[in-house]
Amino acid sequence: xxxxxxxxxxxxxxxxxxxxxxxxxxxxxxxxxxxxxxxxxxxxxxxxxxxxxxxxxxxxxxxxxxxxxxxxxxxxxxx
Amino acid sequence: xxxxxxxxxxxxxxxxxxxxxxxxxxxxxxxxxxxxxxxxxxxxxxxxxxxxxxxxxxxxxxxxxxxxxxxxxxxxxxxxxxxxxxxxxxxxxxxxxxxxxxxxxxxxxxxxxxxxxxxxxxxxxxxxxxxxxxxxxxxxxxxxxx
Numbered sequence: 001x002x003x004x005x006x007x008x009x010x011x012x013x014x015x016x017x018x019x020x021x022x023x024x025x026x027x028x029x030x031x032x033x034x035x036x037x038x039x040x041x042x043x044x045x046x047x048x049x050x051x052x053x054x055x056x057x058x059x060x061x062x063x064x065x066x067x068x069x070x071x072x073x074x075x076x077x078x079x
Numbered sequence: 080x081x082x083x084x085x086x087x088x089x090x091x092x093x094x095x096x097x098x099x100x101x102x103x104x105x106x107x108x109x110x111x112x113x114x115x116x117x118x119x120x121x122x123x124x125x126x127x128x129x130x131x132x133x134x135x136x137x138x139x140x141x142x143x144x145x146x147x148x149x150x151x152x153x154x155x156x157x158x159x160x161x162x163x164x165x166x167x168x169x170x171x172x173x174x175x176x177x178x179x180x181x182x183x184x185x186x187x188x189x190x191x192x193x194x195x196x197x198x199x200x201x202x203x204x205x206x207x208x209x210x211x212x213x214x215x216x217x218x219x220x221x222x223x224x225x
Contacts, residue, residue, distance in 0.1 A: 007127055008199030009210045055132045071129055077200040077211050078193045079112075079126060079157055079169055 002029055002064045005071040010049070014040045026051065026062045029070060048075040080153075081137045083128055085160040090170050097154050097172045104151055108181035109172040110189050116164035123203040124162045133197045140191055148184035150175050155188065159198075187224055194221040 001020045011017040014037065023029035034041035043049070052071040053062050064070065090111040098107050114124045128134075141153050152174040162168055171188050175181040194217035201208050 005129070007129060008201075012210075052129075052132060055129075055135065071132065073129065073197065074199065074210075075212060076195060076197045078191075078196050078217060079198045079200070 001066070002068045002070050004029065004033075005069065007071065008074040008077075010040075010043060010072050010074050013043055024064055026053075026058070026064065026070070029064065044072050049073065081134050081141065081155045081157070083130070083134060083157050083159050085158070087166050088156055088158070088170065090167050093154065093156055093170050094172060097152075097174070101151075101174060103176070104174045105176045106178040106181040107172060107174050108178070108185040109170070110185050111167050112169040112189070112193075114162045114164050114166050114168050117202075117204075120204045121164065121202045122205070124164075124168070125201040125203060125208075126157075126159045126162065126168070127199040127201070128157075128159045129197055136197050137192070140196075141188060144184050144188055144191075148173070148175065148180045148187070150180065150184050153184070153188070155192070157192070157196075157198075161203075190217075190220045190224060193217050 002023050004019050004021050006014050006017050021029050021032050023032050030041055030044065033044065050073045051058055052073060053064065054069050094109050115121065137155060141155060144150065145153055150173050154172045156170040158168050169192060171185055173181045173184040173188070175184065200211040202211055
């Protein structure tokens, strides 16, 4: 299971901020989310959205260890 | 050191603590950012951070800044959560042997914090809430140092 975290407008759109998803790769995780909420999956793949696995930014595909934390980060606004 | 806090903080107390015991420093520069009311358009500012990730990103950037400007020390305190107009949002202090480095490093840190730090900002006003992206001016300010 991966722990998925959403931030900013992505969390507002989804209606949740944190959820457990059974997936062993980012692609599987995106597919799982798309099954449930296609518009959210599209937003998660949208321009400027970065992905962090266990608090480190990743680009493209990544495999997910058990209990990985996957965060979807919309464009950062600064403080 | 970087701290995120949901509770309001007192900038003067932070500055006093930062200045204490510095007989080889010479210069401390500081900046305090306050939440603006925008003529009633912004009743509450809400800042979201990614705990752990946000502090690491800020600390990594500040360490680079410390090397670039030859700082002896730095301190950043940033609010998260809901912030009322007039409350302090951010405190930055830098310590150096000479004033120019301290002042420039403080400016440099603020430009980055305002435009690129991992926060997500929401403004709650009379017409509801909206997410804020960095302004063109914030981006231009940050690019001065690239």
